[in-house]
Amino acid sequence: MEEYHPGDEVAFNPDEASNCVKECIEGIIGGVDYSQNKVNQWTATIVEHSLTQLVKQGKPFKYIVNCAVMQKSGAGLHTASSCYWDTTTDGSCTVRWENRTMYCVVSVFAVAVTL
């Protein structure tokens, strides 16, 4: 009888989440230039796809996915986040992506659910 269960199944894996998000971003805005009338749709699609992929992993987590897309025009942008949670089980990961005309910053926060 196995008594020792390593915490793999219930710890947040930021690398896996990060890869998942990068693929989503590439798939949606990979080769395109910033367009004001499409950006609304892009951010919504990026968060939805990322969330769907994360939920498919079937882990006992609640997720928050946040995406910001900014046109490259010389403006300064700074983001910060602070979390009040259980540091042993919860975690986050942030992916920064850019192309010639825009920056995209996606953050994933995962909070463990006690079943």
Place this chain on the structure above:
Amino acid sequence: MDEFQSGEETAFVVDEVSTIIKESVETAIGGNTYQHSRVNQWTTNVVEQCLSQLSKLGKPFKYIVTCIIMQKNGAGLQTASSCFWDNSTDGSCTVRWENKSMYCIVSVFGLAI
């Protein structure tokens, strides 16, 4: 015997959180002009201030606070969030603030324990 409990203490109250955010932002960057060398400290101050006020509420929640400060330069910025949680207990609140030189967007997500 009180059987009806309105659940005030365990629901995410958007208005209350919104007020906390507005006060925190005003206090941290209220009368300032965008300055590249100070913005790092400002975003940190805003999130820390918000979080400490939120934890003082004493509710059984985990919180995530994010803050974006952007210089007003004509650039376009779009943000979106998507959440997978328990709709009956969890909630979020986003406050958009601006002055002459910058925009500040703060989001608070509260997840019931």
